[in-house]
Amino acid sequence: MNDMRISERTVDTTKAKIAARKVQVHYGANHALKDVDVDILDKTVTAFIGPSGCGKSTFLRCLNRMNDTIPGCKVTGKITLDAEDIYDPKVDPVQLRAKVGMVFQKPNPFPKSIYDNVAYGPKIHGLTRNKAELDEVVETSLRRAALWGEVKDRLSSPGTGLSGGQQQRLCIARAIATSPEVLLMDEPCSALDPIATAQVEELIDELRSQFSVVIVTHSMQQAARVSQKTAFFHLGYLVEYGETGHIFTNPSDPRTESYISGRIG
Numbered sequence: 001m002n003d004m005r006i007s008e009r010t011v012d013t014t015k016a017k018i019a020a021r022k023v024q025v026h027y028g029a030n031h032a033l034k035d036v037d038v039d040i041l042d043k044t045v046t047a048f049i050g051p052s053g054c055g056k057s058t059f060l061r062c063l064n065r066m067n068d069t070i071p072g073c074k075v076t077g078k079i080t081l082d083a084e085d086i087y088d089p090k091v092d093p094v095q096l097r098a099k100v101g102m103v104f105q106k107p108n109p110f111p112k113s114i115y116d117n118v119a120y121g122p123k124i125h126g127l128t129r130n131k132a133e134l135d136e137v138v139e140t141s142l143r144r145a146a147l148w149g150e151v152k153d154r155l156s157s158p159g160t161g162l163s164g165g166q167q168q169r170l171c172i173a174r175a176i177a178t179s180p181e182v183l184l185m186d187e188p189c190s191a192l193d194p195i196a197t198a199q200v201e202e203l204i205d206e207l208r209s210q211f212s213v214v215i216v217t218h219s220m221q222q223a224a225r226v227s228q229k230t231a232f233f234h235l236g237y238l239v240e241y242g243e244t245g246h247i248f249t250n251p252s253d254p255r256t257e258s259y260i261s262g263r264i265g
């Protein structure tokens with residue numbers, strides 16, 4: 001069922017899945033993001049890089065309206081998903097977040113069973129008609145998150161009992177269970193060891209065949225390994241955006257050059 005929804009999508013990889021124009025974010029008096037314009041492509045991994053505090057997470061949160069939940073945070077400008085304005089008053093942010101899922105820095109499974117962690121989204125969004133369909137979505141999502149083999153015999157055990165890397169893959173399974181079109185990942189490997197990091201990176205590459213992935217990372221090596229497009233942020237500006245290979249070998253802006261060569265950051 002999940003597979004059907006995905007294969008039904010017509011995809012043109014040069015097409016913008018998300019388009020941002022003149023995006024500004026203020027936290028009270030702090031002007032955190034300034035005039036950000038970018039097209040995020042479908043079926044592509046886009047990395048957001050830049051020094052601490054430059055606005056990467058702030059911009060990521062604009063893309064599924066997570067900033068709505070932060071008091072004093074004001075977002076202006078325009079962001080569209082498939083040409084539809086996500087800040088239009090008729091858009092329900094909860095529905096939007098099912099389409100634009102998010103995985104956080106620290107694995108944050110619900111204090112529920114492994115099964116219920118994954119079943120939660122499809123249940124609240126009414127995506128399945130019966131237990132058999134729900135079972136199928138849970139299995140498919142856990143398989144896609146490369147976790148099924150490790151948990152299939154203990155689906156009723158608590159999600160919080162898994163290792164850190166397994167918990168992060170569970171959170172990824174939870175995020176993909178609603179068949180999102182975009183997956184936002186905010187430093188998803190920063191709490192993981194190198195083996196778990198490698199597993200999640202492999203997974204990111206696989207997920208790209210189904211949808212658009214945006215990843216915030218402090219690791220330039222990781223950005224280079226997993227992404228096809230990179231956006232470099234500095235002091236609230238999106239300084240440079242382009243092919244990852246180009247950004248890392250031949251950046252156009254001196255600020256990008258300084259960052260990738262380790263002179264700022």
Ligand SMILES: Nc1ncnc2c1ncn2[C@@H]1O[C@H](COP(=O)(O)OP(=O)(O)OP(=O)(O)O)[C@@H](O)[C@H]1O
Nearest residue numbers: 027030032050051052053054055056057058059070
């Ligand atoms: N919840 C918040 N409330 C108030 N100000 C915030 C909040 N989140 C971020 N900011 C401010 O917005 C600016 C950008 O922060 P943001 O976290 O987006 O940067 P970042 O590039 O993701 O940083 P890091 O790499 O350290 O995670 C900073 O000045 C920060 O202090």
